[in-house]
Amino acid sequence: MGGSRILSCPIPGFAGWGSPAELAGDGIRSGVRELPLARFAVGRAAVQRTDDVWLAAAREAPSSQVVLVRDGSVLTTGGGPGADPWGQPDPDVALVVLDPGAAVATAGTVNDDAWLFLGHDDVAWFAVRVPGTGAAALVGSSSDALVHAPPEEPPHDEPVWTPLRAVGAVLSARDAGLATTAVALDQWHTRNLCCPRCGGRTSSAAGGWVRVCQVDGAEHYPRTDPAVIMAVVDDDDRLLLAHAAAWPERRWSTLAGFVEAGEPLEAAVRREVAEETGVVVTDVQYVASQPWPFPASLMLGFRARAQAAEPHPDGTELTDARWFTRTELAAAVSAGDVVPPGPTSIARALIEEWFGGPLLAVRDRLR
Numbered sequence: 001m002g003g004s005r006i007l008s009c010p011i012p013g014f015a016g017w018g019s020p021a022e023l024a025g026d027g028i029r030s031g032v033r034e035l036p037l038a039r040f041a042v043g044r045a046a047v048q049r050t051d052d053v054w055l056a057a058a059r060e061a062p063s064s065q066v067v068l069v070r071d072g073s074v075l076t077t078g079g080g081p082g083a084d085p086w087g088q089p090d091p092d093v094a095l096v097v098l099d100p101g102a103a104v105a106t107a108g109t110v111n112d113d114a115w116l117f118l119g120h121d122d123v124a125w126f127a128v129r130v131p132g133t134g135a136a137a138l139v140g141s142s143s144d145a146l147v148h149a150p151p152e153e154p155p156h157d158e159p160v161w162t163p164l165r166a167v168g169a170v171l172s173a174r175d176a177g178l179a180t181t182a183v184a185l186d187q188w189h190t191r192n193l194c195c196p197r198c199g200g201r202t203s204s205a206a207g208g209w210v211r212v213c214q215v216d217g218a219e220h221y222p223r224t225d226p227a228v229i230m231a232v233v234d235d236d237d238r239l240l241l242a243h244a245a246a247w248p249e250r251r252w253s254t255l256a257g258f259v260e261a262g263e264p265l266e267a268a269v270r271r272e273v274a275e276e277t278g279v280v281v282t283d284v285q286y287v288a289s290q291p292w293p294f295p296a297s298l299m300l301g302f303r304a305r306a307q308a309a310e311p312h313p314d315g316t317e318l319t320d321a322r323w324f325t326r327t328e329l330a331a332a333v334s335a336g337d338v339v340p341p342g343p344t345s346i347a348r349a350l351i352e353e354w355f356g357g358p359l360l361a362v363r364d365r366l367r
């Protein structure tokens with residue numbers, strides 16, 4: 001925690017890891033920037049979910065607003081599958097918002113299971129689930145009239161299916177919240193057609209927030225799987241990053257893993273780091289969380305301290321792991337040797353909080 005780390009930081013205004021005073025109180029420091037998928041600007045209106053009469057009327061009202069969701073993607077203008085990996089907010093990228101009649105016409109056949117009630121502000125907000133292909137195919141089937149196979153560079157105003165994980169940081173707060181909820185519910189419905197208790201068929205209820213078993217009447221609610229993700233820093237204030245076998249070449253990120261049954265979050269942090277790198281951590285502190293509905297995770301961000309020790313990647317899940325100083329990370333990013341995680345991810349936010357500023361600035365300044 002010496003002053004030398006500040007001198008080594010290439011970003012003006014770097015605030016650092018945080019003084020002991022900043023880390024006092026409840027242990028939660030507000031240094032991490034706003035997380036893209038944690039934003040939500042429309043009231044969730046849970047009371048209306050169980051009002052079938054109100055919901056039916058709202059689904060017919062021309063004033064209601066509807067977005068379309070399919071296979072982890074949302075229909076947008078100005079987006080597309082190859083969203084900018086540096087992900088700066090772009091007011092030209094937005095959800096396609098339709099009235100209910102236009103949404104049904106676009107989606108094709110729509111049954112009750114297809115409607116998701118997302119919330120209410122001045123109007124009611126819904127998503128309509130467009131039948132997916134089980135893959136990331138982008139060519140519309142029942143919606144060819146609106147959604148075409150995207151060209152390499154789609155015209156900016158042409159509707160296109162855009163993966164949420166690629167565009168979450170680019171959307172407005174309102175659109176990011178609507179899209180995250182729509183994708184999360186859509187993924188849950190897709191995977192819960194049968195009752196986990198008796199195996200009977202289930203059907204959607206409560207505006208898409210419950211599935212009810214047609215055999216025994218059991219109610220099932222949307223599930224999320226907790227996963228921990230951690231910025232591990234050593235006594236020299238270096239950050240531990242790793243490369244996983246499943247990732248694209250040159251992608252480096254923080255360690256992460258699912259919480260096991262019966263396991264506290266802090267223990268999951270210590271276990272994952274030890275299992276994957278052999279590094280022992282202490283001083284585990286919660287930072288922030290955001291949903292990661294691909295298909296059902298809730299990412300819980302932590303920071304933790306480690307004794308300076310050479311990481312030993314497990315060789316299966318991780319193929320490489322090492323400590324970075326800020327100067328080393330800036331050089332690696334600018335040289336293209338390290339491709340950081342996408343801007344929608346909490347991993348990117350954790351890295352940039354430690355780094356003291358956006359990695360985009362490094363890339364642009366050093367080019």
Ligand SMILES: [Zn+2]
Pocket residue numbers: 195196197198199200213214215216217218
């Ligand atoms: Zn059942």
